[in-house]
Amino acid sequence: MTRHSILPVLLYHSVERGARPEQHGWITAPEVFSEHMAYLAGEGYTTLTVTEYAAMLAEPMTEAPEKTVVITFDDGFADFTEHALPVMAEHGIKSTMYVVTGCVGSTSSWLDSVGEGDRPMLGWSDIDALVEAGVEIGAHTHSHPQLDIINRDTAWEEIRRSRGVLEDRLGREVPSFAYPFGFHGPRIRALVERAGFTSACAVKDALSGPGDDPLAIARVIVPGDTTIGTLTDLLAGRGRPPAWRGERTSTKAFRVARRSAARARSLRAGYGRTPMGGRIAEGGVQPKRPTHGP
Numbered sequence: 001m002t003r004h005s006i007l008p009v010l011l012y013h014s015v016e017r018g019a020r021p022e023q024h025g026w027i028t029a030p031e032v033f034s035e036h037m038a039y040l041a042g043e044g045y046t047t048l049t050v051t052e053y054a055a056m057l058a059e060p061m062t063e064a065p066e067k068t069v070v071i072t073f074d075d076g077f078a079d080f081t082e083h084a085l086p087v088m089a090e091h092g093i094k095s096t097m098y099v100v101t102g103c104v105g106s107t108s109s110w111l112d113s114v115g116e117g118d119r120p121m122l123g124w125s126d127i128d129a130l131v132e133a134g135v136e137i138g139a140h141t142h143s144h145p146q147l148d149i150i151n152r153d154t155a156w157e158e159i160r161r162s163r164g165v166l167e168d169r170l171g172r173e174v175p176s177f178a179y180p181f182g183f184h185g186p187r188i189r190a191l192v193e194r195a196g197f198t199s200a201c202a203v204k205d206a207l208s209g210p211g212d213d214p215l216a217i218a219r220v221i222v223p224g225d226t227t228i229g230t231l232t233d234l235l236a237g238r239g240r241p242p243a244w245r246g247e248r249t250s251t252k253a254f255r256v257a258r259r260s261a262a263r264a265r266s267l268r269a270g271y272g273r274t275p276m277g278g279r280i281a282e283g284g285v286q287p288k289r290p291t292h293g294p
């Protein structure tokens with residue numbers, strides 16, 4: 001892959017003031033976010049939704065303009081409406097927002113265990129306004145579990161339900177999905193495909209490009225303290241690997257570690273005699289905070 005054939009898929013979460021340094025992995029100040037968007041517009045970047053990009057990935061003969069970027073948001077934090085949407089609309093920048101359907105109009109309850117469970121989430125009327133403004137809405141499960149360490153039936157229900165809820169409520173097809181924390185694997189990827197999604201975003205902290213897997217698109221988290229200099233490096237592909245297909249050994253090893261940690265917690269919680277997967281979701285026993293932010 002040549003350098004100009006990379007295509008960064010950026011991942012933001014919350015755009016809000018007052019983030020502490022330890023929250024910089026997932027909270028970007030509105031001023032910083034505005035700078036990023038103004039930079040992209042000023043440099044003449046073309047933006048695509050994930051569905052538009054996935055269509056290009058599926059069609060190898062199609063080539064994106066050299067300066068193309070995909071901007072994604074995970075979770076559906078309510079601050080998007082005030083701090084992200086207006087500045088993107090001003091610059092004509094497209095984006096895809098992945099929503100946790102069980103938290104719409106409520107709070108970030110999956111973050112209870114790390115003391116962040118009361119952050120307001122977008123309501124349905126907010127989401128309607130996003131659709132109206134041209135933001136693509138994608139699914140991000142119903143309750144934001146670590147899909148790759150829970151049992152298959154629970155994972156399937158989380159994936160299927162998030163699509164069904166969004167399609168029923170929005171009255172349109174929802175073809176794109178994002179794995180919570182980026183965690184996936186062949187088993188979960190297959191369920192996402194079976195649910196009818198034609199694209200899915202992972203994390204990988206690598207640059208996407210031709211040859212990337214439409215059902216595990218590589219994204220790069222943009223930390224809240226990202227300067228324009230760092231953003232420029234990122235967009236140019238400096239310091240980040242190109243995307244790969246499949247899983248690395250370290251990813252598999254990490255899943256084994258998360259699974260056994262979750263099992264140990266479920267044993268302590270008295271769930272020892274049943275498979276721990278579904279119990280984590282049902283019993284509210286929260287896994288250790290993953291490394292990829294919310």
Ligand SMILES: [Zn+2]
Pocket residue numbers: 074075140144179180181294
């Ligand atoms: Zn998320």
